[in-house]
Amino acid sequence: MVESEEGDEGLDRPLHDLVSYRLARVQAKLNAQATRILKENGGLTLVQWRVLLMLRRLGESSVGELARETQFDKALISRTVQSLVARGLVAHRDNEHDQRQQLLSTTAEGTAIFETAAPHMEARQKALRGAMSEEERSLLFDALDRLEAAADSRDPG
Template sequence: MSADDAEARLRLDSYLPYRLSVASNAVSGLIARAYQDRFGLTIPQWRVICVLARDGRLTQGQIVGRTFMDKVTVSRAVQGLAARRLVDRSEHHADGRSHMLALAPEGRRLFSEIAPLALAYETALISGLAPEEVTLLRRLLTRLQSAAAALVGEGERPPIG
């Protein structure tokens, strides 16, 4: 495909990466306002709380791997949560360069208060979809995420063909 052909065919409103970004920003913005207004949490802080609630004690590096957030974002989220005494830090006996993180009792209480709200938002967002559409959407999003990860592994080159 020539550059002229690509230019003629590319329309932002139908370009899938753009549409995914817009949808993600709309959903994240909605949820961010609710978490910030009601609980004083950022989205990264909420993700850290959620992962620690599910998985227990983790290092920051493990949280990065589970959330796909960058190291700086996770570090700032953890610092804010620790300052509010929502997360406890303890020594990592196997690796002196890192700490183990766990939800403090107040973090667990906050999670138990926010989790029903998060699930209610999800229910409201998918209420116009049939159950099989939700299943398909989850499967397609997983496949797109895997394809993006594969492209990053290839140096972000688009496939040739």
């Protein structure tokens, strides 16, 4: 049932020893921090921010493209784009080659809001990178890769 030496391998460990728990905690905090920064500097939500960021990188793109690139659910992107259009931060025009999709782009106002938030988000990203050395970050990313792989396996046992 369990390897002979470790009766409390999993569930009786203190929470701060559990990988998944620690990651969840840190991620929640990072998320909260980003959310707060965005709220205070332009009033974007995190997903709205990511969409604007991605539009800025890709130029005119469709909902599907944004979903793929941001790795967010297409339903989430669809709703977020609607909110951005409603706020006048994103414009859409028909794609004459495919009536199913609309091509999205940021408006001048969208760019303005983006640029309100951008320096703060850049500073944050820089601070996060600064919390580790190059070596550590590469090690961290490596470990994350392996965790991600472990999370993908269907039966972890």
